Amino acid sequence: MRRLLRNKKGFNWAFLMLGVVLICLVYLFFQLNSKLASLSIIGPNQMQVISAKKQSSDALFYIDQTSRLSACNAIYDLGEKGGFASQIACNKPPFIGVIDAPHTYWNAKDEKCYENINFYNEFEKLFKQHFINYLRIYNAFPAANMDIDPFNYEFMITDDLIVGSAIKNVEIPFASLNIAALSKYSFKPSFAIDFKTGVNDYFKTGEAVDKLLDCDKPMAQCVKDLNTPGLSWHFTQSSMPGIYLFEVTQNSINCRFAEAKPKIKFVLQKMPPVPGP
Amino acid sequence: MNKKGDMRPALYLFGIIGIGFLFILFYIWQGAAYEAGKEIIILSEDVHKYPMLTKLLNYDVDADKTIGDAIVYDELSRACETAKKMLDKEKFILSLNGVDFCSSEKGPEKPAKIKALIPTKDNKIKEVVLEI
Numbered sequence: 001m002r003r004l005l006r007n008k009k010g011f012n013w014a015f016l017m018l019g020v021v022l023i024c025l026v027y028l029f030f031q032l033n034s035k036l037a038s039l040s041i042i043g044p045n046q047m048q049v050i051s052a053k054k055q056s057s058d059a060l061f062y063i064d065q066t067s068r069l070s071a072c073n074a075i076y077d078l079g080e081k082g083g084f085a086s087q088i089a090c091n092k093p094p095f096i097g098v099i100d101a102p103h104t105y106w107n108a109k110d111e112k113c114y115e116n117i118n119f120y121n122e123f124e125k126l127f128k129q130h131f132i133n134y135l136r137i138y139n140a141f142p143a144a145n146m147d148i149d150p151f152n153y154e155f156m157i158t159d160d161l162i163v164g165s166a167i168k169n170v171e172i173p174f175a176s177l178n179i180a181a182l183s184k185y186s187f188k189p190s191f192a193i194d195f196k197t198g199v200n201d202y203f204k205t206g207e208a209v210d211k212l213l214d215c216d217k218p219m220a221q222c223v224k225d226l227n228t229p230g231l232s233w234h235f236t237q238s239s240m241p242g243i244y245l246f247e248v249t250q251n252s253i254n255c256r257f258a259e260a261k262p263k264i265k266f267v268l269q270k271m272p273p274v275p276g277p
Numbered sequence: 278m279n280k281k282g283d284m285r286p287a288l289y290l291f292g293i294i295g296i297g298f299l300f301i302l303f304y305i306w307q308g309a310a311y312e313a314g315k316e317i318i319i320l321s322e323d324v325h326k327y328p329m330l331t332k333l334l335n336y337d338v339d340a341d342k343t344i345g346d347a348i349v350y351d352e353l354s355r356a357c358e359t360a361k362k363m364l365d366k367e368k369f370i371l372s373l374n375g376v377d378f379c380s381s382e383k384g385p386e387k388p389a390k391i392k393a394l395i396p397t398k399d400n401k402i403k404e405v406v407l408e409i
Contacts, residue, residue, distance in 0.1 A: 015288075018295045025299050029306065054327050058393050061331045065345050066396050073398075134396045141402045144394055196341065254341040257352045 045174075052172045052185035059146050059170070062138055063191050070130035071162055071195050072255035075262050077126045078119075079250065082106065082266035083202045085125035088113050103245060106209060106266045114209060114266075119202040120157050127157070131164075146170065148189055159200045166190040198250045198262070204228055205248050205264055213270060219244055242271040323389040330391040330407040336363045348405060349397055353378045370408040385409055 078085070082104030090105040090113035106114045135150035148170060156163040172185040208226050215222035223233050232249040248264040334345035338359050347356035357379035360371055368386070371379040388408035395405050 015292060018292050021296045021299060025303055029303070050324055050327075057328065057331060061334065061345075062394050062396065065334070065349065068343075068346060069349055069396055069398065133400065137396070137400060137402055138394070141394065143404065144402075254339070255346070257342070257347070257350045257355065 048174050049185065052174065055146065055172055056170070056185065056187040059144075059148060059189060060187075060191070062144075063135075063148065063164075063189055064193060066131060066134040066138070067162060067164060067191050067193050068195060068255075070127050070134060071193070071197060073130045074123055074126040075198055075250070075253055075255065078123055078199075078202075079262040079264045081126075083114065083117070083119050083122060083205075083264060085122040103265060103267045105269065107213065107269055109269070112210075112213075114202075114206045119199050123197060123199050124155055124157050127162070128155070146172070152189070157197060157199070159198070160194060160196050161192065162195050162197065163192045164190060196253055196255070198253045201231060201248070201250050201252075202264065204231060208233075209268065212268065218272075219270070242269055244268045244270065323391075326389045326391060326409060329409060330393050330405065333360060333363060333407060334393065334395070334405065336360075345395060348373065348395055348403075351397070364409075367409060372406045372408075374403045375406075 084104055088104065090108040090111060106112070131153075132150040135148050138144050139147050139150075149168065152167050153164045154167065156165070166189045169186045170189050172187075174183055174185065205228070208228050208231075211226065212219070212222050215225070217225075219235065219237070223235060226233060228248075230250070230252045232251060233246065234249070235244050235246045237244055244267065246264075246266050246268060249260075250262050250264065253262050334343065334348070336344050336359060338344055338347050338355060344356045344359050344363075347353070347359070353373065357371065360369075360379055361381070364381070368381045368383050368388075369379075370377055370381075370384055370388070385408055391407045391409070393405050394402050397403055
């Protein structure tokens with residue numbers, strides 16, 4: 001041992017290395033140990049971001065599905081209301097002969113109420129009612145855990161597309177995220193769905209009604225002469241003279257499973273042709 | 278000790294043994310970090326399955342309707358039939374508000390539960406869960 005200690009060159013060199021390694025490991029220990037305490041689960045921040053993304057995807061799916069359901073409801077409602085979301089000038093007292101139900105008059109004397117009406121706007125009004133209602137239900141549902149403003153949308157509706165552009169983003173705050181710059185997860189709750197709205201059928205029906213009103217033949221013959229692909233015409237005559245209740249079936253609409261196709265219901269007033277002298 | 282009485286090799290040996298000992302201590306200590314790491318492995322197993330339910334619900338039943346639509350209109354047998362086609366050989370269970378309405382022949386062994394909310398035609402919300 002004495003000889004070992006006397007051999008200073010070897011002693012210095014080997015124990016210098018030992019000392020350096022010891023210092024490095026102690027330094028490393030304190031560095032890692034402080035981080036280990038905050039990592040009870042590795043990657044909690046990342047998991048928060050991933051679950052916020054999942055939450056936003058779920059909300060976007062609900063919005064998409066809501067818009068599909070609202071659009072389908074709007075198609076049926078619009079048909080029941082004869083293409084008008086609210087009361088129109090041509091509407092007369094509801095009782096029409098044997099048909100005991102309120103119906104929308106499309107004409108009154110010489111006035112054609114279906115002209116100059118944008119049926120896309122009428123569809124949008126009904127669509128919005130359903131859409132807002134479903135989003136309110138979602139916001140009140142505890143498991144949704146998110147608030148989507150139903151009035152945050154601008155809509156564009158065509159025959160086979162509905163787009164809802166969100167004005168503001170929805171933000172999901174992170175409960176305990178350490179990174180200050182990423183304190184919120186933000187996404188735009190816009191949607192675009194391929195969906196047959198059938199609104200163009202109303203314009204086609206309007207053109208056909210023009211022909212019916214100008215037609216000099218009996219109504220059954222006038223209807224038979226119409227050429228409107230995708231639409232099936234059915235009418236009944238009221239006990240009151242010159243009042244016809246129409247139901248035009250939209251055959252291209254297929255948004256519900258076991259139910260009948262939507263029908264455009266309206267009433268026409270047309271005096272029967274007076275026989276010549 | 279060699280012939281000349283030079284102790285340096287022995288000192289090097291002691292030094293290396295000491296360093297090795299410290300490394301072993303460090304290795305044992307960092308085992309705690311390994312234990313903590315287990316949780317992230319479990320969580321990450323489910324992450325890639327998250328989009329599966331949305332994909333499934335958006336899958337077409339026919340030209341105009343999706344599996345989601347079938348659930349909305351309570352056409353669960355139609356939804357199930359199409360879901361089986363779409364998921365093919367996957368083992369899964371589909372449930373609506375806690376009631377199973379569709380599953381593969383054998384249930385999933387280590388399932389991830391993926392949930393989504395869906396509106397219904399009678400103005401309610403239901404929870405669809407896919408175990409896969």
